[in-house]
Amino acid sequence: MxxxxxxxxxxxxxxxxxxxxxxxxxxxxxxxxxxxxxxxxxxxxxxxxxxxxxxxxxxxxxxxxxxxxxxxxxxxxxxxxxxxxxxxxxxxxxxxxxxxxxxxxxxxxxxxxxxxxxxxxxxxxxxxxxxxxxxxxxxxxxxxxxxxxxxxxxxxxxxxxxxxxxxxxxxxxxxxxxxxxxxxxxxxxxxxxxxxxxxxxxxxxxxxxxxxxxxxxxxxxxxxxxxxxxxxxxxxxxxxxxxxxxxxxxxxxxxxxxxxxxxxxxxxxxxxxxxxxxxxxxxxxxxxxxxxxxxxxxxxxxxxxxxxxxxxxxxxxxxxxxxxxxxxxxxxxxxxxxxxxxxxxxxxxxxxxxxxxxxxxxxxxxxxxxxxxxxxxxxxxxxxxxxxxxxxxxxxSVARDYVRDSVGTAAHYAVWLTPGDVSGVDAIPPGEGAVLRQGLQKIAAYRDENGNVSMCSATCTHLGCVVGWNQSESFWECPCHGSRFDRFGKVVNGPATVDLAPLPAPPAAATKKLPDGTKKKKVLEPV
Ligand SMILES: Cc1cc2nc3c(=O)[nH]c(=O)nc-3n(C[C@H](O)[C@H](O)[C@H](O)COP(=O)(O)OP(=O)(O)OC[C@H]3O[C@@H](n4cnc5c(N)ncnc54)[C@H](O)[C@@H]3O)c2cc1C
Ligand code: FES
Structure with a gap:
């Protein structure tokens, strides 16, 4: 629901x-x-x-x-x-x-x-x-x-x-x-x-x-x-x-x-x-x-x-x-x-x-x-x-809490070094989003209910953390300072004021099942 x-x-x-x-x-x-x-x-x-x-x-x-x-x-x-x-x-x-x-x-x-x-x-x-x-x-x-x-x-x-x-x-x-x-x-x-x-x-x-x-x-x-x-x-x-x-x-x-x-x-x-x-x-x-x-x-x-x-x-x-x-x-x-x-x-x-x-x-x-x-x-x-x-x-007197929470934020920058959430764009179910890795780039990919995929950079436009997908509210959120972006990367809440950079959608074959239903072509792979 x-x-x-x-x-x-x-x-x-x-x-x-x-x-x-x-x-x-x-x-x-x-x-x-x-x-x-x-x-x-x-x-x-x-x-x-x-x-x-x-x-x-x-x-x-x-x-x-x-x-x-x-x-x-x-x-x-x-x-x-x-x-x-x-x-x-x-x-x-x-x-x-x-x-x-x-x-x-x-x-x-x-x-x-x-x-x-x-x-x-x-x-x-x-x-x-x-x-x-x-x-x-x-x-x-x-x-x-x-x-x-x-x-x-x-x-x-x-x-x-x-x-x-x-x-x-x-x-x-x-x-x-x-x-x-x-x-x-x-x-x-x-x-x-x-x-x-x-x-x-x-x-x-x-x-x-x-x-x-x-x-x-x-x-x-x-x-x-x-x-x-x-x-x-x-x-x-x-x-x-x-x-x-x-x-x-x-x-x-x-x-x-x-x-x-x-x-x-x-x-x-x-x-x-x-x-x-x-x-x-x-x-x-x-x-x-x-x-x-x-x-x-x-x-x-x-x-x-x-x-x-x-x-x-x-x-x-x-x-x-x-x-x-x-x-x-x-x-x-x-x-x-x-x-x-x-x-x-x-x-x-x-x-x-x-x-x-x-x-x-x-x-x-x-x-x-x-x-x-x-x-x-x-x-x-x-x-x-x-x-x-x-x-x-x-x-x-709050210096200790401050260091603990800053360490938490710093840890979110390390996400740059990890693989994507899913193995490739075909693994994203309709109505959901996931972060993919392509070389050194992290990509926020969203598949709509009709199977069409839209993509933008997963780099938060505030200070460069990697955004993550919020499943129940259907938006991208930044773990560092809380910026939010809609499914297509449009900024919804600050501190960011600039949208996630749009990227070209993958070829249709990568976004939908092929007509014979057998094979799906992948254009984005995990590292
Ligand atoms: C689930 C939940 C339960 C809560 N329960 C309680 C409770 O019981 N009691 C309590 O006191 N508090 C509670 N809170 C907290 C409280 O609701 C919020 O802290 C409060 O509503 C925030 O008000 P705000 O005006 O600061 O922010 P918001 O209500 O978020 O208003 C900020 C506005 O700025 C706009 N905006 C953002 N960026 C821009 C921009 N670039 N240009 C123009 N406009 C922009 C946004 O669209 C938004 O409308 C709860 C919060 C949640 C999430
Ligand atoms: S880096 Fe994303 S909100 Fe600050």
């Missing part, structure tokens, strides 16, 4: 056209995900003229893949955050994520956005075999950071005893696409302009920033905000300090009203995250239980089917009332080495260029924090979170 995203099945977006002329504005935001649109909306509320340039559609990036747990119970755990950043910083982390939830709630109310926003509790429990002392320690440090949390006997999951768990109050959830579409309309009501299908190629800072699109249109602005999930304008300063991971979600049908509406996390390795979605079909007598996890480093995942099945088995053991599982999808998150997003002035760049990246699986709140913080910076106001999220920060 291919992927089937529950949010896409239950929302609709107003069509928006591309940029067709040069323009000027106070601020140009690149990327219409939660980080970019929140920043654009909050700046427009301050009276700034703002233009948003988006490669595809509003919320067409990772924001449509989220499960939209809105939380200040940090994925990276307060124990680690306090150790790495210090006590004062841990308080600011709790404060900023709590403020992000409140800001979303206010926007939903102010703009009357029907997106099923709801305050719920969140429950963190241990997997079997893990010491309870870890939970006690997290409880103490989270409380010290100012979070409202308590230890209770078990999470409200009927028929499955989680053992003692932490209950975080004041968490929330919403329908991410309904929220984003409402936010886009609210921004436009304030005079903001959004141009879709407008990929940006270059961003130049200075007294007047210049944003240049792939079609050579130029937007000049006093400030540019690069909110492309992974910054397209930053060669190394940030990309070497965050690591791309794939994460998976299933949506299971459960009888209505049987599962408690709440957020659930376990602290396993890999860990799991769960929530209920009750609005998929208001006329049905069922809800959808979203269960996510099975994270693995991008480029090292070749067993998507097994991961979806493991998620389902884990969920059925805890919620045996699950019926069928019609939804499943995966997406990418960036894990910063010190657990916090990078939001602020782009390091090593000219003035007036800002970035937001490093979502760490909490990008809905990190993206909203970006909106609040960048609005303050651009408006010349002080913000207490500036140093915490400064993209230029270096925390020496």
């Amino acid at each position: 291919r992927t089937n995203n529950v949010w896409l099945a239950t929302s609709a977006e107003a069509p928006r056209g591309p940029l067709t002329m040069d323009l000027r504005a106070d601020v140009c935001v690149i990327g219409a995900g939660v980080a970019g649109l929140t920043t654009a909306y909050l700046l427009a509320r301050e009276g700034r003229s703002v233009i948003v340039l988006e490669r595809g559609a509003v919320a067409g990036g990772e924001t449509r893949n989220t499960t939209a747990h809105l939380s200040n119970a940090m994925d990276d755990r307060f124990v680690r955050l306090e150790r790495v950043h210090g006590r004062g910083a841990a308080r600011l982390v709790a404060e900023s994520h709590g403020a992000a939830i409140t800001r979303i709630e206010e926007i939903v109310a102010d703009e009357d956005i029907a997106c099923d926003f709801d305050r719920v509790d969140g429950y963190l429990f241990q997997p079997p075999g893990r010491p309870m002392s870890e939970l006690s320690e997290e409880l103490a440090v989270a409380r010290r950071a100012g979070v409202f949390v308590e230890m209770i006997a078990r999470a409200p999951i009927d028929g499955f005893d989680t053992g003692a768990c932490l209950r975080f109050t004041g968490q929330a959830q919403l329908h991410p696409l309904k929220y984003m579409h409402g936010l886009a309309l609210a921004f436009e009501r304030l005079g903001g302009r959004i141009f879709c299908d407008t990929p940006v190629k270059e961003v130049h800072g200075g007294n007047e920033a210049e944003v240049i699109t792939r079609d050579a249109r130029v937007v000049r602005a006093r400030a540019a905000v690069v909110a492309t999930n992974s910054p397209i304008n930053n060669r190394l300063a940030v990309h070497t300090r965050q690591v791309p991971y794939r994460t998976f979600v299933i949506g299971a049908i459960v009888p209505r009203g049987v599962v408690t509406k709440a957020l659930f996390w376990d602290d396993g390795d890999p860990y799991h995250f769960v929530r209920l979605e009750a609005t998929v079909d208001p006329t049905a007598d069922t809800d959808v239980l979203l269960v996510g996890g099975e994270d693995a480093r991008t480029g090292e995942v070749h067993d998507d089917e097994a991961r979806y099945l493991r998620l389902e088995a884990w969920a059925r053991a805890r919620w045996p009332m699950i019926r069928d599982v019609p939804y499943r999808w995966s997406g990418q998150v960036y894990e910063p080495v010190d657990g916090l997003a990078f939001i602020g002035k782009n390091p090593l760049d000219a003035d007036n260029v800002y970035i937001a990246t490093g979502d760490s699986g909490q990008g809905m709140t990190h993206g909203t924090i970006a909106g609040i913080l960048l609005t303050d910076l651009i408006c010349g106001r002080k913000n207490p979170w500036t140093r915490l999220y400064d993209p230029a920060r270096v925390r020496l």
Whole structure:
């Protein structure tokens, strides 16, 4: 089964056209995900003229893949955050994520956005075999950071005893696409302009920033905000300090009203995250239980089917009332080495260029924090979170993690020395892609359902790693810094901004079975 995203099945977006002329504005935001649109909306509320340039559609990036747990119970755990950043910083982390939830709630109310926003509790429990002392320690440090949390006997999951768990109050959830579409309309009501299908190629800072699109249109602005999930304008300063991971979600049908509406996390390795979605079909007598996890480093995942099945088995053991599982999808998150997003002035760049990246699986709140913080910076106001999220920060206590993850990235360059994924182009089944080796060249070859093969260079146009095929989402992904390209090599997400170099298709005889059905000619061979 291919992927089937529950949010896409239950929302609709107003069509928006591309940029067709040069323009000027106070601020140009690149990327219409939660980080970019929140920043654009909050700046427009301050009276700034703002233009948003988006490669595809509003919320067409990772924001449509989220499960939209809105939380200040940090994925990276307060124990680690306090150790790495210090006590004062841990308080600011709790404060900023709590403020992000409140800001979303206010926007939903102010703009009357029907997106099923709801305050719920969140429950963190241990997997079997893990010491309870870890939970006690997290409880103490989270409380010290100012979070409202308590230890209770078990999470409200009927028929499955989680053992003692932490209950975080004041968490929330919403329908991410309904929220984003409402936010886009609210921004436009304030005079903001959004141009879709407008990929940006270059961003130049200075007294007047210049944003240049792939079609050579130029937007000049006093400030540019690069909110492309992974910054397209930053060669190394940030990309070497965050690591791309794939994460998976299933949506299971459960009888209505049987599962408690709440957020659930376990602290396993890999860990799991769960929530209920009750609005998929208001006329049905069922809800959808979203269960996510099975994270693995991008480029090292070749067993998507097994991961979806493991998620389902884990969920059925805890919620045996699950019926069928019609939804499943995966997406990418960036894990910063010190657990916090990078939001602020782009390091090593000219003035007036800002970035937001490093979502760490909490990008809905990190993206909203970006909106609040960048609005303050651009408006010349002080913000207490500036140093915490400064993209230029270096925390020496994470040097070991940094070296480990850099070694992981370096290992991906060694792929140049290995053979291809398959023995030759004929070994690629319809609807799939594979990397082939031809002499010193690596080739990304895709065979469509009719048997036609298209080929492009497998060399990522960002910094030269070899891309790999993502079977369940049908695109090429780069293991080094997470760039993605569609089946034909067109860039879908940065940091790359240039498509994979196209190559001539192999002769027809190599792409299809010969008419007699006996022999297939191979033009590309393994080494
Ligand atoms: C499966 C999954 C579950 C998750 N669950 C949660 C959760 O429960 N809670 C939570 O807080 N977070 C969660 N996250 C993380 C969160 O969804 C993301 O971090 C967040 O949505 C990222 O928002 P963004 O605005 O930074 O990026 P995006 O939403 O990716 O937006 C970036 C936009 O920039 C555009 N763009 C890229 N390049 C260019 C270019 N060159 N020119 C113009 N536009 C460009 C893209 O098309 C895209 O629309 C989850 C993520 C995944 C994958
Ligand atoms: S994303 Fe950096 S090398 Fe591919």
